[in-house]
Amino acid sequence: YLFYSDLLPSKDDKDLTQYFLLQVVDILLNYIKKTFDAKSKILDFHHPHQLLEGLDGFNLNLSDHPESLEQILVDCTDTLKYGVKTGHPRYFNQLSSGLDMIGLAGEWLTATANTNMFTYEIAPVFTSMEAILLKKMYEIIGWGEAEADGIFSPGGSISNLYGILVARYKLYPEIKTKGMAALPCIVLFVSEQGHYSVKKAAAVLGIGVHHVIEVKCDERGKMIPDELEKNVLQAKTKGQAPFCVIATAGSTVFGAFDPLHAIADVCEKHKLWMHVDAAWGGGLLLSRKYSYKLSGIERANSVTWNPHKLMGVPLQCSAILIREKGLLEACNQMQAGYLFQPDKLYNVDFDTGDKSIQCGRHVDIFKLWLMWKAKGTCGFEEQINRYMELAKYFYKVLKEKDNFQLVFDAEPEFTNVCFWYLPPRLKYITKGLEREQELHKIAPKIKARMTEEGTAMISYQPCGDKVNFFRMIFSNPATRQTDVDYLIDEMERIGKDL
């Protein structure tokens, strides 16, 4: 048997090391081929206790002693075998889905380079690529300033936290040293359909969830600007200090776009920081046909934009963009002498670490850079336009069917399409509480069956007064019309006897 200690750098055996890594790659290539084969199962479902107890020799427990390289390869195969193929054409479960081959190549290279974003010193190429991509993104947003600022963060929730953090610092710079005790009772605003990370951030930042004021939405899930202004005035009357509005561009469930211009007007009038959570919707800026849906984003003070969602970049890849240059660093810098020495041989403006709330920071930029090189802006545009077309197609098909009911009887705003499946027996129950209770149980049952059979994955949730409904999402480049048709057939097959 061979062991890790037979590989580089323990032993100088280049050939064996290469052989081992190529064996791993062979496992990965087989997985990739299966991923894109619509006939393969998306997953081979097992319960947590089954996995933890060990399946067919796949033992998750760790020992004091090494396992052979042969066993390591078997473990790699098993890990993929019992996992979920998130790139499968019928994986519709999350806003992030799909497996881009260029992005994947980018991640493999990033892993091999294994460096850290805090200084130019140890990541000269990657920090330069970050500077270039951030600039590209400011331009696409439409900020007229010669210079803006930003950083890639470990996800949309952290990016939203950055937005609120910088907003607070801009209005109350004393927060950094003195803490919340030096501030009035600050409050922020987000729509009732906004992402829950805003509340998480308020809890973390010491603002408190009660000081996140939820603004009412219209029937399509968009923030109502008049309600926002009413809430701002009410807060002021109570002696609270409004400082920030989080507008949503592409809400998680409905895919709604808040009216950014009208919100910007309220923000300007009341001198509030405007943050746009475009984690999901940001990619639409690359589509000349649909970017109008984010019109007004150029008036934002900060924007969250996750290329790992609509743009299909592998996880994680999220940017926080700040219109005013310098704020991010002023807010976060602590000038750790051991990392950010001023007496280096290069221009230390490129050491971006002190802008971050992190110290070490994973390289998330290369896969995005490489995908942009390979596709060009036009390639992203084409892909995104196709998702929008698929969403319209799906909507039209469902509209024609009497065993499906759409949550909104209008064309989808984005690639989210929300709907119920109605089993035949529900037709005999008159509309009312009992029918709603029964309908609430349908989506979980269909999902459970599809999961057990591994045929498709799609999410469901209740929302407000709406009982459990499915949320279809198009963000998977492998998905074709036939997969959409299949999903509908599958739901009818499973659901008809429920």
Added chain:
Amino acid sequence: YLFYSDLLPSKDDKDLTQYFLLQVVDILLNYIKKTFDAKSKILDFHHPHQLLEGLDGFNLNLSDHPESLEQILVDCTDTLKYGVKTGHPRYFNQLSSGLDMIGLAGEWLTATANTNMFTYEIAPVFTSMEAILLKKMYEIIGWGEAEADGIFSPGGSISNLYGILVARYKLYPEIKTKGMAALPCIVLFVSEQGHYSVKKAAAVLGIGVHHVIEVKCDERGKMIPDELEKNVLQAKTKGQAPFCVIATAGSTVFGAFDPLHAIADVCEKHKLWMHVDAAWGGGLLLSRKYSYKLSGIERANSVTWNPHKLMGVPLQCSAILIREKGLLEACNQMQAGYLFQPDKLYNVDFDTGDKSIQCGRHVDIFKLWLMWKAKGTCGFEEQINRYMELAKYFYKVLKEKDNFQLVFDAEPEFTNVCFWYLPPRLKYITKGLEREQELHKIAPKIKARMTEEGTAMISYQPCGDKVNFFRMIFSNPATRQTDVDYLIDEMERIGKDL
């Protein structure tokens, strides 16, 4: 020319896709071989403006139109060519270094699986592995409780933030809803050698940097427990409310271990939460010979431990461990209905997302799990013991040389060894301010030369009243005694005429 659109899933061309990915792997394998070749340069240094302007056809700018796959492969080669080989035997620049082949295989697989840690539903194997590894880590820390809690986070700074966040919530659960306004003036304590992320966290959390009280250290950089108690009492006298102490196990610059038992005594006496920042030192718990240096860590309420440092796991891999089960979720949960449905087909206790301050969360667990399988606990121990031996060797060699001066004239506590190089001409300058000013300039000059020539990378910094000194770190599995000897020769060669 071929383009991304000729690959899966745009076109169903499995062979071409495989060919492209194998070409990428070929580039990576060549890079790996060079990385471990001590004769290769660590980096080919260029200034930021040179990279941004474009080098020998390596153009970082992005276009509207796609580049060919051939160009993408060239870009991959160039990205590695102008980067830093962090696995090179003479890369001593950061606490995280080295390139582990099993960890690398783990990262390649993680990238290919491209999923998200928030639910068991889409990451059944990875969330199970996380549960197993967290349990392993509690046991190694020595927590007697049947159950503890924890989560992997995007780095040590975020892990430290979690520790302070949970400490605050435990003492003042009303913080989550009401914010800091509901709390007294809370203060926390960290040694003057503690990591700057504690201050960053205090700024983010709305506590304020002025409410982080720095406790004096002894001459070796360890927190003085009597000083801690004095500071706690002083704060109380001022009407402040002490709530948390951050002890450091392995400080960044000196590698110092705070006396954890004595600090735990103070914490118990004054009912303070004890967080141990063992981001750097945590790995030493795996060494039966050296784990005594962290004696008392079992009394901590929370611990930060970064496997991506001493254990050599690829970046990012950091854990926050909390002794009291349930606190992490109570502190952070927002019960987003669209993600954490209660009516799933499996035990939803395995959906860990609501413990997190993030929403999506990168899979950082697999590479650690795979390395543990491949090495066993004993393999980590062996590697870490070797680093400790190398540090002692390096110390002994420097001690014998009159052109080097050690910052501490005693055996290193950890793998950090701090020292000055003294050029011959400094011998003719009498000790005093002028000599110090000259000495301060030496390390940056030597580093600049080594960087330009690509022969070795090591960090330097000033600290307190000590002018710029080098900090040697052993955490790179490729490093051998010959590399240490080389570094000393190289410094003498470059430094003798400075």
